[in-house]
Amino acid sequence: MANFKLFNRQAATLPVTDTFNASQAPAYAYNARHKLAQLAVTGCLNQTFHASAQAQLDSVLQLVAELDSRYVAKAAVYARQRGHMKDMPALLLAALVAQRSALVPELFAQVVDSGKMLRTFVQILRSGVTGRRSLGSQPKRLVQDWLNNASEYQLLQASVGTQPSLADVVKMVHPKPAEAWRAAFFAWLLGKPVDVQALPELTRDLLAFRSGATTEVPAVPLQLLGNETLSAEQWAEQARYMGWQALRMNLNTLARHAAFQVPGCAEQVAARLADAAQVAKARVYPYQLLAAYRMAGDEVPQVVREALQEALELSLANVPTLPGAVVVCPDVSGSMHSPVTGYRQGATTAVRCIDVAALVAAAVLRKQPKARVLPFEFEVVKVRLNPRDSVMSNAQKLASIGGGGTNCSAPLARLADEKARVDTLILVSDNESWIDARRHGATETMRQWERIKRINPQARLVCIDMQPGATTQAPEREDILNVGGFSDAVFDVIEQFALGQYAARHWVRAIETCGTGLGRK
Incomplete structure (x- = not known):
């Protein structure tokens, strides 16, 4: 009899890998829409363990050029409102400005929701990376409208920070305020002579405190107190x-x-x-x-x-309460010990990918005490967690283990060998599996998932990726969801997926439903 591992019906039905991941192991490529979605909610535009800041920028601009502007706008809204991202939504908006998209005014209103976002948008647009260096008439008008409608406190908040400063922005767009207090505020911001009594109340209080005329601390952003x-x-x-x-x-x-x-x-x-x-x-x-x-x-x-x-x-x-037997598999390998938002001199977060993976696992365990947690690196790592402990305690315990190579199939193989009952399996990783790399056919993760499916035909697999990559070890299909990001928005998508509310391309469909008022091109 021929080698059954090579010649069997199940193996022949599995999808063949079509690319390589950053670790040069076989993987499955995301389609363009999914790739932009992944970058939109994980792209920190900093150096990550596997992707440089420049590579992320180049990928985003290429995808914006390929995809229809309505989907790009939806991705920007999702990234800002659900993913709580900062730089990436502003970049997508600036890229659509360069394309002269008709969606820019509506998108601006939904993405630029603070003075910091306003300054980030202006910085990116004027940098020239999207193809233009000037604001142009429409963006200039949108920035003017924001400045002319923001509250005094919003303007004071926006005045914290440089490159560009709020004063730089005001010089660029020359807003024409209707209120006397706003005109006085802009004059003060630019260092022009102004009657202090014409300034709004908080600004007057700030100046009085700075001058020593009063000891009462004004209710302004802390950074303005110097x-x-x-x-x-x-x-x-x-x-x-x-x-x-x-x-x-x-x-x-x-x-x-x-x-x-x-x-x-x-x-x-x-x-x-x-x-x-x-x-x-x-948020x-x-x-x-x-x-x-x-x-x-x-x-x-x-x-x-x-x-x-x-x-x-x-x-x-x-965090949803998922039906049946739930298993969470946080990746605790070496690459997961890198900063979740990447490296940047003077701005590197102390929080690592492993901290977020551990947090997801601990949160699910808290909601579902009977869930199994199987951390993995080369192989499954043994750890004992108490479901009654706080999310904080269990997350810290999980984040303290691991450090080896990445083997995404290890926990799946363990479950298949045990013939365990599985209804929902959540894999939290950077998808850079290489220990289990195969030269031909499907990934080992897919092979092990098929073994689980033969025992549990109803099982569903959720792959959460926190890094700006472009590949997965398990391609999207009816029973497999790939979702990215490190906000709690991923749980919304997981719940909808578990309830069968989306067909194939689950996450992309979730993004396509995001954003109100965004018309068609």
Whole structure:
């Protein structure tokens, strides 16, 4: 009898690999729409373990040129509103400006939702990378409208930062404000002579505080206070007014300046951090809360630490309760120990891909205590988790293991060998499997998935990829979902996939339904 591993009906039906991943192992290529979606929600435009910043930029611009502008616009909206991305939505908008797309005004309104996004958009457009160096009449008009409709607080927030500064932007577009206070504000911003009494209230308060005319700290962004010396009571007052994200990032600063020693301050900060409405409005990544918890110094009170844990649980509200037997397989290999948003001098996050993978696994376990967690590198790594522990605790335990090569098929082989019951298998990886590379035919991941399917015909496979790659070890089909990103939006798509609400190209269809008011070309 001939070799059954080579000559069998099941192996012949599996898709043959059509490309190589960054580790030069056989893989399946994403189609153009899926590739843009992957870049839109994971492309940090920084150096990652497997992709350079320039390669990401080149890929995005090539895909924008190939795809219809309506899909590009939908991807930008999804990346901003669901994926909470910053630079990539602005890049996609700037690329459509260069194409003179009719969708630009509608897209601008949905993507440029803050002064920081406004400055990022202007920076990218004027850099020349999308094919033009000037704003042009339509973008100029859109920027003018934003400046002429933003609140005073939004303008003050936008004035924090350079390259370009808000003053640079105002010089570029010359807004014509209808209100006297706005005209005075722009004049002050540009360093022109202005009657202080004509300025709006917060700006007057800021100038009075800077000059020493008052000791009352104005309710302005913390960065605008410069190096002013504040008392513990004034720092505690700042904790009341700073934005939610700023509060999360400045806990050690508040502790260092003794703000938490002011009666009631710690409790007030904890209440704000754990406020469900503020957590949702802040569009915080779950991993950012994990990072805040890990980085909080000993002087940060326990009540504040507990509030961060509660906020993390709130940020994972989208984790679905999946039916049946659920297995989560976080990749803990060496490449997963790289920063999740890549390397950039002076701006490299302390959060690694493995932290996010561990967080996903811990979140699913918290929602479904009977779920199995199988971390893998060369092979499956043994770890014992308590479903009753917090998401924070289990995520930290998972993130502390691993470090070998990548073998995406290892946990699937374990399940197939056990003839285990599987209804939903979630694989969280960078898809750069190479230990199990095969020279011909399908990937080993697909071969092992077929073994699982023969035991569990109803099983579904979800592959979550957090890196800006272009390949997968398991191509999209009715029972396989490939989704990217590190916000909680991925759980929305997973739930819809598990419920059978999308046919093939599940994630692309989810993106195509995103964005209101975006008409057709």
